[in-house]
Amino acid sequence: MRPHAGAPLSRRRFLSLSAGGAAAGAAALSGCALQVAGAASGGGGESITVMAELNDLGPELIQQAQKELGIRITVVKNDITRLIAMITSGNPPDLVRGLGALDAPYFAARGVAENLDPYFAKSSILKVDDLDPANDLWRYDGKTQGNGPRYGMAKDFSQDAMFWYNTSHFDKAGLAYPSETEPITYEEWLDNAKQLVRRKNGQTTVYGGSYNGLGLGILFTNLTAAAGGSLFSADFSRVDFTTPEARRALAWYVDYAKTRVGPSLIQPNPDAWDGPTYVANRMAMSGNGYWLGGMIYPEPKVAPVSRLAPAPVFEGGPRLSSCQSATGLWMPKKARNKDAAWRVFEWFFGEAPAKARAEGGWGIPTLKSLRPLMPDKEAYQQRVLKTQQAELEHFSVTPFTPYIKWDALEALINQVIPAAMRGEISVDILAGRLNSTVNEQMKRGKEQVG
């Protein structure tokens, strides 16, 4: 029975009307979400959505893209939660920022990343034989990283196990400078850091050195490889921190944290990362690759006394110098505007923005043809460049597992390792706990990948 116009609204009817209103609201909201990509296309020309950091694709670059390509770019902030929401709602960005060294196997194995080989094959801007080997970090053949189809490309890269040092701190401590051609050992690096650190009333005024890698997960992957082993099993479905090589890597890092010569989980850097601390002359050594030069070069006091050294080695271990990030872009399989996205991809990696990045010193260009643009005007830049060019011969891909997201691995290590850093548990107990907690998560990951 329909109530007549003047009849009071019953509570039941009110609630059902509200539910209807809420459903309509939900539909309207999802309509809005669809318009993020769709609205721009109405403005004349094509439009794509890119999930990135604002310093990757700032307003000037967006305007430049519109002018040069006629493509309108909408940037959404890089955020894994938002990415998941966008993928789940069937409306993924057209290009997504990612770390080739860590994200490529994860997204490729889950079938959410587009195989870009057909695009590369047709491109006159991004020729495969011009691609630096660092771009192989974006390749995954279903089993191993470094081979198979390309799922993305790095915007620039560094060999992240290398380290910068400030000669003025070595002079003050009366220490010999590390060689710029021959690697020192990790033990020597730590000895230097212990002598370089400056403290006052328990407060650290100058860090002896910082060596945390891009994150602890990738750091241990690389340190274990540098010790001559592998953190992962042959099929990448498990980790083993108890092998002699992995244990050696763990023990070295725990020693580093325990001696408090540099920032760690139990001694956080108030600046949050090495860059500001190093250029403020409060850090003698910083375990970062060539890209930190982009921050060092504009500092007239620090740049002339800064040198870049090869990646350290473990006594008896191989000389490896891998890239821990290879930050770049990938294209979701369900992207709506793939052709426009590829055009932006080509422009971003091979045209004006790529040239500007190469000249800035914020990383090694990922196209070999752009290498002549790397900064070398000043004597200290030439010195750094020489070290870097020699180090490229030792570049290798250290494969990462597809069965755990890198920040999940990081989170699990973060949960367990502080106790060892404080000396509450031994390295052997730490290794056992890491195996247990990480393998449990990797087992779930393997089940879900299938």
Place this chain on the structure above:
Amino acid sequence: MTVGQIPEAATRPRASARSGSAPSADLPRTSMTARRQRAFYMFTSPWVIGFLLLTVGPMAYALWLSFTTFDGISPNWRYVGLDNYRELLSDPVTWDSLSRAGVFAITSVPLSIVAGLALAVLVNRPLKARGLFRTLLYLPAVVPPVGAGLIFKQLFNRDSGAANGVLDIFGIDAIAWLDDPYARYVILMAVLWAAGNVMIISLAGLQDVPRELHEAARIDGASAWRTFRSITVPLLSPVLLFQAVTGMIASVQTIMPLLIAAEPTPKGVTAIPQTNYMYMMHVFAEYFALGRYGYASALLWVLFVLILIVTGLIFKFTSGVVFYNVDPEAKK
């Protein structure tokens, strides 16, 4: 017109309608009642729609997720029934983090209520520049939690914080404030720093206490403490109960440990010192670091039910001591 007159007017036309004869004199009243009800529903409907859309909907979705292994990306997630709930019952991290959240609530809520009430009593007195004091004391409460987190993180940083700078003046060695065992005290300080929130509500309550009751007590020779204990506190008890309930709900859901963390990111959340690794940190880690949407949703649903139970218990056990100053006429 009194409140009591409304039902009488409202019921009559309905009875007429049921009998099938609608006297013309009743029609205006019917339409007036209907109009008033429609107005009521129109004014409340934005909130109800918002509640359904933004609260009930996501909660139902989270309930569904809690029965799955969904991780947001992987193709092979599946329905697992009550497995996530079974797992959380046997997960020591869940219970440890829940007990830490409980201890934090039991400590921080009474402390902030007492501190807020004490401040309210102070600024309720006839002081010079009272308005200025009220403003200054309330100011921290309007600082966004993210800003407050940053302030405390910088103040208590081991190597560059002002707290250790003060210790340095006295030649005392630096303390790792943001690490165990001190980290919990920094969180407590951050909560108490924002006690202005409690103060402002208590102040409103204090100003509602009839002055003649205090005057009568003073004439009868009651001391200030006795007056406060026997008159002020009972009359403030509904306000204090409200603060206890909302404070408890807020404190078990606090994210302040994350805001003062060395790395306030999904992967950094698990590095939070053990004493500050409370329930919401566990939920955050499971959702955003490990991508276990199903398990994390189960954790949230358990927390929701626990909060309902604790709130119910608080109401039950305080029903005899909370004094509601309600006009008896209005209650009829």
